[in-house]
Amino acid sequence: MAVITKLRINSDRLHNRINHLAEIGQQPSGSICRLAFTPEDLQARQPVKQWMLEAGMAVRIDAAGNLIGRYPGKNNTAPVLATGSHLDTVPTGGRYDGVLGVLAGIEVAQTLKENGLQLHHPLEVIVFTDEESTMIGCQAMAGTVLLDTPNRYQPKTGESIQCCLERLGGSWEQLRTATRSRADMAAFVELHVEQGAILERNGVSIGIVQGVVGMQRQKITIIGQANHAGTTPMEMRQDALIAAAELILGVRKIALKMPSQPVATVGYINVLPNAVNIIPGQVELSVDMRDLSQNCLEEMLALLQDKIIAIADSTNTQILIQPLLTVKPSLADPEIQQSMKSVCQQLELSYLSLPSRAGHDALEMGRITDMGMIFVPSQGGISHSEAEYTSPEHCTQGANVLLQTLLLLDQSR
Amino acid sequence: MAVITKLRINSDRLHNRINHLAEIGQQPSGSICRLAFTPEDLQARQPVKQWMLEAGMAVRIDAAGNLIGRYPGKNNTAPVLATGSHLDTVPTGGRYDGVLGVLAGIEVAQTLKENGLQLHHPLEVIVFTDEESTMIGCQAMAGTVLLDTPNRYQPKTGESIQCCLERLGGSWEQLRTATRSRADMAAFVELHVEQGAILERNGVSIGIVQGVVGMQRQKITIIGQANHAGTTPMEMRQDALIAAAELILGVRKIALKMPSQPVATVGYINVLPNAVNIIPGQVELSVDMRDLSQNCLEEMLALLQDKIIAIADSTNTQILIQPLLTVKPSLADPEIQQSMKSVCQQLELSYLSLPSRAGHDALEMGRITDMGMIFVPSQGGISHSEAEYTSPEHCTQGANVLLQTLLLLDQSR
Known part of the structure; x- marks a missing residue:
């Protein structure tokens, strides 16, 4: 690997911008409500x-409403290097x-600009549309949207996806x-808060993501016979x-026996007739299984099917x-x-690998390019809450790892 | 035991009356909706x-709305013999x-009248008020109603218990x-359909009830921690x-290990937040345990408490x-x-004892007098349904066992 440069992002500017965005949609509780398309x-x-333009980027909006600098x-x-x-x-x-991943990407460009530098590859910073619900932005880039069934994409605003996309300029x-392809995107690297407690528990600054887990979600219906609980x-x-x-x-046991440490959850259950004095006649429940290995997911599903028969x-x-x-x-x-x-190693930051x-x-x-992700610690593992917190030091460290990783990839690709 | 008489109830009349009452409140499905106080x-x-009067009975209504012949x-x-x-x-x-127990009681009186007979004891046939919900009729007779909390008795009509009782003449x-006492009631014997399948499964005509089971019903609240099912x-x-x-x-195992064959049921469960992708943070559920032995109920409750701690x-x-x-x-x-x-034995009817x-x-x-119950078979164990069925032969046999039992008790008391 090549020598790490002395380049560093501007920590104060990064944090001022995080604070600036936190005021948009802020609720009395301190949490932020900024649903896509609102x-x-x-x-x-x-x-x-505006910050993209200041960083020397040309800005466009694609058909999925993704804002691209x-x-x-x-x-x-x-082909571009993207973040x-x-x-x-x-x-x-x-x-x-x-927010952290978007602003750190802009920091990378602005740091290059302020130092009069250019990469060999063009650099793109992408604001993806509606990650929290339909994931229409990244799915459109990956070409995985089912164009004949727009009703499968239900924005949280209650409007049609067509109307919502037009509002963003898509x-x-x-x-x-x-849709992008490997031919026009050399790599994609995302910085994100962990939203879990593994880094914090291990006292580590940087998480190097091995991949994003896949998911098998099943609906199980159990049909018994409702009857008198007394007689x-x-x-x-x-x-x-x-x-x-x-x-x-059984679902829990299946997860615990797999070496890759998958997770499996029954989060939803509905019982009929659900009365104190009647034996339950029917139960519906959900099984959600996640792992990095498709083989593991398939093996868990097979074990679940065996368990169901037994x-x-x-x-x-x-x-x-x-x-x-x-x-x-x-x-x-x-x-x-x-x-x-x-x-x-070069920045002397502790790290571990995790899914x-x-x-x-x-x-x-x-799905369309070489991908990497950097995690920084979430205090208490808490996310999707006003208590979500990552220290300024960790945010800065993550952004610098993003910067240096892109510099390295620029040389190796 | 004394010699059994040749007296028999009038089977045709009994069945005509069962059919007559089945038309009052009959629904298109064939089931009967005859909620108390409607x-x-x-x-x-x-x-x-009218049938009580024909059978030579004086009729009154007590303060609980019980109709007493x-x-x-x-x-x-x-002291009276009551059914x-x-x-x-x-x-x-x-x-x-x-219905069967009421009409069989009237048959007993009418059979005596038609044969010019009287017992030593007065005979009472009681139509108890609202057995299916508040049990206000039998509880008032037993003196177990809490008079300072009328709101604990909620008739299915949605009206107050006071208003409902007055409608019946109470x-x-x-x-x-x-309220009655041992001093004015020598014994109470009730004929009822089994509402279970034990007699039918054993091919037996008459069930001799050992007692009515007691009940321990508990509400259990489990407090965990809702969390992301992925991370x-x-x-x-x-x-x-x-x-x-x-x-x-565990509740099921507790019931299975007790020698008296109690039943224990979790019929109700409520999960929060009950979402596919969130680990359940809180669960409420009910435990209903029933047995004839108070010792068994207390032992089951103790085992349940141990289980909960573990x-x-x-x-x-x-x-x-x-x-x-x-x-x-x-x-x-x-x-x-x-x-x-x-x-x-004298009537050459097969029987077994059961709770x-x-x-x-x-x-x-x-709770206030010596009590006995006679069961007759329910086809398929089904009750509270239009499919509830007991054959005319079994109904007649049950009514004749009631008649002869009351004759025996009249001699022994």
């Missing part, structure tokens, strides 16, 4: 666009989720023009909730399984991960 | 009162639940006058639904337990059970 979302894009390269026809994240939040969002009809002897019961309890514990048999119930959602894992490029490790167990724009970008 | 409930009492005894100041049941139904009731203010590693979770699943299976510890949750309802078991008098066995695991008017009557 006036607050549009309002936040104004200073960001381009800092020219020495070879301006080369970025999102400005939209959940209804009770924090100050760092998304166009559903032109969506295919937003039905234990051995004559077809209690759907007994079967559900065995399944809930439980249906032992509880005298019928159990149906239906897929709700399948997302394939998106692995980070090994060379990008290696570059990040070199950078951390991202939450979804990110990088998940989709990893 | 016009249908009042309407059903009219022919019943009294057939005089040779010693008319002796009866109820005419009200659940919203989707069947034709036999309650009076909340006078309720104490409905929270399995070992850091405080998943309230995992604790609930262990508890649901589960809270192993799942890193907090678990609270609150009593919802406690009903002590009501045992049938051994001599009455023995009389029923003699009667079955009643559903509540009945006899539960309360057993």
Whole structure:
């Protein structure tokens, strides 16, 4: 790996900008409500666009409403090096989720400009549209939007996706023009807060993401027989909730036995008739399983299916399984991960490798280009809350790792 | 035991009357909706009162709205022998639940009258008020109504209990006058359909009830920590639904290990926030345990409390337990059970002894007098449904066992 430069981003400017954006959509509780496509979302894009221009970038909006700043390269026809994240939040969002990645990207360009530098590759900083809900921005870039079913994309504003995209300057009809390919994007690197507590628990400054986990989400329906809780002897019961309890514990056991440390959760359950004195006749529940390895996900699903057959048999119930959602894992490029490790060593920052167990724009970008992600610690692992906090030092460290990683990739690509 | 007489009830009349009452409140589905205190409930009492008068009984209504027919005894100041049941139904009731016991009681009186006979004791046939919901009728007779808290009695009509009682000719203010005692009631015997499948499964005609089970009903609250189903590693979770699943299976195991074959049910569960991608932070559930033995109920409750402590510890949750309802078991008098066995042997009817695991008017009557119950088979164990069915033969057999048991008790008391 090449020598690390002395270049550093401007820490004060980064934090002033984080504070500036935190006021747009701020609620009395201190949380931030900046749902995609709302006036607050549009309002936040104004200073960001201005800062892109100040950083020497040309700014455009693609058909998916993604706001893209381009800092020219020495070879301006080369595939771009890209970074970025999102400005939209959940209804009770924090100050760092998304924002940090966007502002750190702009810092990279502005630092280059202020030092009179250009990369060989053009550099793009992307504000992706609606990461927190439809993920239409990154999916359009990855070409994974189903154009014949616009109703599958339901913005939180309650409006149609077509109307929402136009408000941002995009166009559903032109969506295919937003799609990028490996030929015009050499790599994508995203900086994001961890939204988990692994870095903090390990006292580490930088997380080098191995990939964004995939997901298998299933709907399970258990059909037993509702009956009188007094007059039905234990051995004559077809209690759907007994079967559900065995399944809930079984799902946990499946996750615990896999070496890659996947997670598996039953978060939703609906019982019928749900009365104190009636044996449950029917239960619906969800199973959500996540791991970085597609093989692991498939093995867990197979174990779940075996478990279901055994439980249906032992509880005298019928159990149906239906897929709700399948997302394939998106692995980070090994060379990008290696570059990040070199950078951390040179900057004398502690680091560890970990999967991202939450979804990110990088998940989709990893489908079309070499992808990498940098995590910085979230205090208490808390996110999507006014209590979301990452220290200024950690934010700065993350942005400098992003800068140096892009510099390294510029040389190696 | 004394010799069984040749007296038999009039089977045709009994079935004509069952059919007659089945038309009052009958729904298009064939089920019967005759909620207590409704016009249908009042309407059903009219022919019943008429049939009591035809059977030579004096009819009165007590302060709890109980309709009481009294057939005089040779010693008319002796404590009464009582029988009866109820005419009200659940919203989707069947034709036999309650009705059979009332009409069989009237058959006993009418059979005596038609044969010019009198017992030594006066005979009372009681139509208890609102067995299916508040049980105000039998509770008032047993003196267990809490007079200072009328709001605890919520008739299904949505009206106040005071207003409902007056409609039947009763009076909340006078309720104490409905209370009976061992001094004025020598015994109470109720004929009822089983509402379970034990007699049918054993191919037996008559069930001799050992008692009506008691109930321990608890509300359990499990407090864990809601968290992101993706980013929270399995070992850091405080998943309230995992604790609930262990508890649901634990409750079943507790019931299965007790020799008296109690039942225990988790019928109700409420999960927060109940979202596919969030680890459950809080669960509320109900535990309903029933057995004939108060010792068994107390032992089960102690085992449940031990289990809760162990589960809270192993799942890193907090678990609270609150009593919802406690009903002590009501045992049938051994001599009455023995009389029923003699009667079955003499009538050459197969029989077995079993607990009643559903509540009945006899539960309360057993608190103030010697109590017995006769069950006849329910086809498929089904009740509270238009599919509720007991064959005419079984109904007649049950009524004749009631008649002969009362004749025996008249001699022995």
